[in-house]
Amino acid sequence: MNNREKAKKLFQSLExxxxxxxxxxxxxxxxxxxxxxxxxxxxxxxVVLVLALSLTALFSINHGAMAPAPEQKDTIDSAEAVSSYLDRQVVSGYDSIAAQEGAESANASDDIKTDPDTHSSAPVDQANRDAETVMEMDRDGALPQIGEPLLVWLNEEGTRVRLYQISREGSRAIKQLMEDEDGFEPTDDPDQEIGIWIVDEDGAVYAPGLPADDSRQGSKELIFGKATLNQNSPKLLDIVQTYVH
Amino acid sequence: MSAERLTDEQLIDLFWARNEVAIQETELKYGKNLRYRAYEILHSEQDAEECVNDTFLAAWNRIPPERPESLHAFLTQITKNLSHKRFRDAHRLKRGGMNNVFVELEEIADYDEPDSGEEDSGERIGECISEFLRTQKQDKRVAFVKRYYYSESIEQIASELQMNEANVRQILSRTRKALQEYLRKEGIRL
Structure with missing residues (x-):
């Protein structure tokens, strides 16, 4: 059999x-x-994914640079109790952002506890500046959460603020106390000064002393008429401990 | 409706009784599946349809005397064989092209066979080639079958395997040499 015949057989075998x-x-x-x-x-x-992840990481880092919680004191008086409690409950980021307002702000903050003589009652202009500061924070994204009242600790300069979110129940309770004129008194002592700020659902900030917007009747319910409150009030301490979160 | 269909056993009984209802019922039960099988190979609805009709005819001619254990497997195998044959016929090279295929196969056949003994059967050679192909990489195996079973052109294989023609030629050449060596070692006599 020649090779051609073998090839044909091979071909048939392939079947x-x-x-x-x-x-x-x-x-x-x-x-x-x-x-x-x-x-x-x-x-x-x-590439798009990496960029998005990088931006997210950057954003997280910026907002994760929180001020450490103040050290807790072993013995505290009633005023310090509120302060200490509020410090522990500080809303992340607010202090650090406020600190960026400058050395003046930081010094003023220290003055609250060290130099009572520098206190003056909060004028409307000061309150306006405070409001602008808070709103500035809001625009920066550190934000008071919309719809959440804020308990604000401010010095006489109004440039150094500490914000604490407080529930609406807490805000109403404080308002009720104020209306009852029971336990809350205006104070000339900056160490005892405390303000209530309300962020309404539109994100606008209301501060003591600022004229309320008549068109926001619902929000006006939460605005307080007094610019300063005595933080030594045991009732306020109770409310803060109950409602600040 | 499917619940009323006949069992394979009942269908085979109808084939054995030479009752033409067997084909109608088989078409109802397996027609769609067989058309799909044929289409997978032929990629033509018309060719697939004709293949399935040929399948029923083949089944009619083979039962009896055969009595398959699984009618479905039996019909599927017929459909596949018919589809491959049709595909092969459609793609088979013309005379000049086929000559090249045989020249290439001659290369395989050109080895020193055992001096004594009878020629091996086509089945034995086919089995040996199958064993060899299973040891090869898939793309080489597929190229080989396309070339020497389906008789496809180098150009067509290159297109289907997304290779250039030189690669296909090289693969086929190496596979032929390897097969030749395998057949020699196995003592195959053509």
Whole structure:
């Protein structure tokens, strides 16, 4: 048998091969190769993803640089009790952002506890400045949460503030105490000065001394008429301990 | 409706009784599945339909005397064989192209066979080639079957496997040499 005849026999024998091999050849579809052209959209998507992750990480880092909670004192008086409690409950980021207001702000903050003589009652202009400061924070994204009342600790300069979110129940309770004129007194002592600020659902900030917007009747309910409160009040201490969160 | 369909046993009984209802009922029960199988190979609805009709005819001719244990497997195998044959016929090279295929196969056949003994049967050779192909990488195996079973052109194989023609030629050449060596070691006599 010559080679041509053998080749024909081989060809006929190929008809007898395993049908699975024949099926495989008929149905085989190679996986598409990742050519440069196909890599471009994948690479683009990867770059966008990395950028998004980087921005997210950057945002987290900026907002994660929180001021450490103040050290807790072993013995405290009633005024310090409120202060200490509020310090422990501080809304993250507010202090650090407020600190960026400058050295003047920081010094003023220290003055609260060290130099009572520098106190003066909060005038409307000061309250306006405070409101602007808070709103500035809001725009920066540190924000008072919309719809949440804030308990604000401010010095006589009005540039250094500490904000604490307080529930609406707490705010109403404080308001009720004020209306009853029971336990709350205006104070000339800056160490005892405390303010109530309300952030309404539109994000606007109301502060003591600021004229209320008549169009916001609902929000006006939560605005207090007095600019200063005596934080030595045991009732206020109770309310703060109950409602600040 | 499917609940009323006949069992395989009942269908085979109808084939054995030479009752033409057997084909109608088989079409109802397995027609769609067989058409799908044929279409997978042929990629043509018309060819698939014709293949399935040929399947029923083949089943009618083979039962009796055969009595398959699984009518479904029996019909599927017929459909696949017919589809492959149809595909092969459709893609088979013309005379000049086929000559090239035989020239290439001659390369495989050109080895020192055992001096004594009878020629091996087509089944034995086919089985040996199958064993060899299973040891090869998939793309080589597929290229080989496409070339020497389906008789496809180098250009067509290159297109289907997303390779260039030189690669296909190289793969086929190496596979032929490897198969030749395998057949020699197995003592195959053509």
């Amino acid at each position: 007898k091969i395993d049908p699975a091999l024949i099926d495989e050849a008929a149905e085989y579809h190679p996986q598409k190769k990742l050519t440069l052209k196909r890599w471009i959209p994948i690479a683009s998507a990867a």
